[in-house]
Amino acid sequence: MTPKPDDRSTLVDPRVGDAWREASTEEPSASVDDAILAAARREVSARPETVAAWEAREVRASRRRWWPVAAAATVAAIAVGVFELTPTDKVASPATETAPVSDVPSPATKPDTVTAAPAPEPVAPASPPSALLPPAAPRQQAAPALASKPDPFPAPAKIQAENAGGGAQVAASPSMPAQRTPTAAPPPASPAPAPAPPVAKMAAASAVDSASAEARTKDRKPLPVADWIGLIRRLRAEGKTDEGAKELAAFRVAHPDHEKLLPPDLRDWREK
Amino acid sequence: MPATAIAATERDEDLMLAYAAGDAAAFEKLYSRHKGGVYRYVLRQCGNAGVAEELFQDVWMNMLRARASYAPTAKFTTWLYRIAYNRLIDHWRTVGQVELVTAGADDEDGDPLASIPAARDGEPDVQALARERLERLRAACAALPAMQREAFLLHQEGGLELAAIAELTGAGVETVKSRIRYAVAKLRLELGDLR
Numbered sequence: 001m002t003p004k005p006d007d008r009s010t011l012v013d014p015r016v017g018d019a020w021r022e023a024s025t026e027e028p029s030a031s032v033d034d035a036i037l038a039a040a041r042r043e044v045s046a047r048p049e050t051v052a053a054w055e056a057r058e059v060r061a062s063r064r065r066w067w068p069v070a071a072a073a074t075v076a077a078i079a080v081g082v083f084e085l086t087p088t089d090k091v092a093s094p095a096t097e098t099a100p101v102s103d104v105p106s107p108a109t110k111p112d113t114v115t116a117a118p119a120p121e122p123v124a125p126a127s128p129p130s131a132l133l134p135p136a137a138p139r140q141q142a143a144p145a146l147a148s149k150p151d152p153f154p155a156p157a158k159i160q161a162e163n164a165g166g167g168a169q170v171a172a173s174p175s176m177p178a179q180r181t182p183t184a185a186p187p188p189a190s191p192a193p194a195p196a197p198p199v200a201k202m203a204a205a206s207a208v209d210s211a212s213a214e215a216r217t218k219d220r221k222p223l224p225v226a227d228w229i230g231l232i233r234r235l236r237a238e239g240k241t242d243e244g245a246k247e248l249a250a251f252r253v254a255h256p257d258h259e260k261l262l263p264p265d266l267r268d269w270r271e272k
Numbered sequence: 273m274p275a276t277a278i279a280a281t282e283r284d285e286d287l288m289l290a291y292a293a294g295d296a297a298a299f300e301k302l303y304s305r306h307k308g309g310v311y312r313y314v315l316r317q318c319g320n321a322g323v324a325e326e327l328f329q330d331v332w333m334n335m336l337r338a339r340a341s342y343a344p345t346a347k348f349t350t351w352l353y354r355i356a357y358n359r360l361i362d363h364w365r366t367v368g369q370v371e372l373v374t375a376g377a378d379d380e381d382g383d384p385l386a387s388i389p390a391a392r393d394g395e396p397d398v399q400a401l402a403r404e405r406l407e408r409l410r411a412a413c414a415a416l417p418a419m420q421r422e423a424f425l426l427h428q429e430g431g432l433e434l435a436a437i438a439e440l441t442g443a444g445v446e447t448v449k450s451r452i453r454y455a456v457a458k459l460r461l462e463l464g465d466l467r
Contacts, residue, residue: 011427011449011452011453011456012427012428012452012456013456013460015460015463016456016459016460016463018429019405019406019409019463020409020428020459021458022402022406023405023406023409024308024312024429025409026308026311026312026315026321027307027308028307028325028328028329029310031327032328032329033303033307034437035329036303036307036329036336037299037300037303037330039302039332039333039336040291040296040299040300040336041296043336043337043339044291044294044295044296045296119394131384230454253387
């Protein structure tokens with residue numbers, strides 16, 4: 001605001017006016033300036049916003065808000081994935097790990113069957129456990145006994161060694177899901193269990209049991225007669241008549257003179 | 273700095289309305305234009321830098337709080353210096369001084385220049401150093417009667433017109449004009465004394 005020149009020229013002597021302006025050099029301190037300007041900004045920011053200003057601010061805020069959420073979700077997903085893929089050997093029961101070892105039948109004497117063996121069909125997780133496991137005994141309790149139990153289907157040492165290596169290779173893939181285990185079942189008599197979560201390990205072991213039983217009745221080379229008959233009797237005694245019948249059928253196919261080889265109790269036995 | 277020295281491309285009233293609508297930058301411009309005048313007005317009136325800063329800050333805070341009630345029916349400077357004037361009145365009431373509360377207490381009659389003594393002759397000009405001149409001018413202002421000083425400062429620092437000062441102080445326009453003339457005459461005498 002500037003006063004009218006006429007007022008100044010009339011009221012204030014120019015010499016006085018000039019001298020006064022020369023003397024008027026005082027200013028408030030910088031701290032006072034800062035305090036007042038800060039208060040002015042605060043007052044403005046505290047006032048009610050217009051709808052347009054509010055919408056614009058919300059749009060800007062929403063753009064900034066989803067970043068932390070997306071980052072947290074990504075981190076959580078990665079953490080879950082890493083947890084799922086982490087081997088759980090330390091927490092898994094040794095019984096569940098060793099259980100498949102003894103009940104997986106040894107393949108035939110040909111070493112190439114270890115690696116080139118056709119993958120068995122996936123078996124439902126509810127399939128019965130291995131025929132060699134006592135049905136009444138829990139797996140965790142039965143496993144140690146089975147570990148020391150002599151293999152009913154002994155294989156040559158060389159094949160066993162190769163099986164051990166091949167099994168380790170298959171089992172060494174910790175990322176293998178449980179449902180994929182049957183299709184990529186480890187070679188029989190693999191001493192190295194697959195490091196998988198306990199639940200997946202149980203399902204895999206069950207699948208291996210059932211799959212091996214099927215393989216036994218299909219493509220497996222003939223077993224020694226005494227062992228095979230013993231296996232059939234054991235299955236029947238354990239109530240696994242289905243598997244026993246399959247074994248018996250396979251025995252009949254493998255031995256055309258089965259009528260002579262089979263004992264009387266098995267000769268006339270048919271699956272109910 | 274007097275308001276006349278500022279090249280104002282935007283009217284004070286528009287800036288104040290912009291600030292009331294939320295534009296903080298508008299306030300910064302207003303503050304930059306008028307902080308010097310308001311500060312010196314308060315400083316010359318109270319005579320103490322510390323108190324002046326406190327009062328000065330109060331003036332602007334009161335202005336911030338009253339921004340919503342601002343209406344450009346009057347000039348911004350009139351509104352701003354009214355706030356400053358009221359704050360000074362409160363200050364003097366608080367400290368027990370009533371200089372400005374009683375209007376007309378120091379009004380003088382007749383020709384203001386007639387009562388001013390003639391310049392003292394024979395004194396050397398060697399003392400006419402700039403600093404001393406300024407100090408004596410400030411001292412002369414401080415020595416003015418309160419109402420004269422009030423009118424002079426509102427006119428010189430705030431740039432208020434006679435009518436605005438009259439309205440602000442509750443005096444007549446002619447009275448205000450007389451006060452300013454007396455003040456200027458006394459200051460001119462001081463300057464002449466320094467020649």
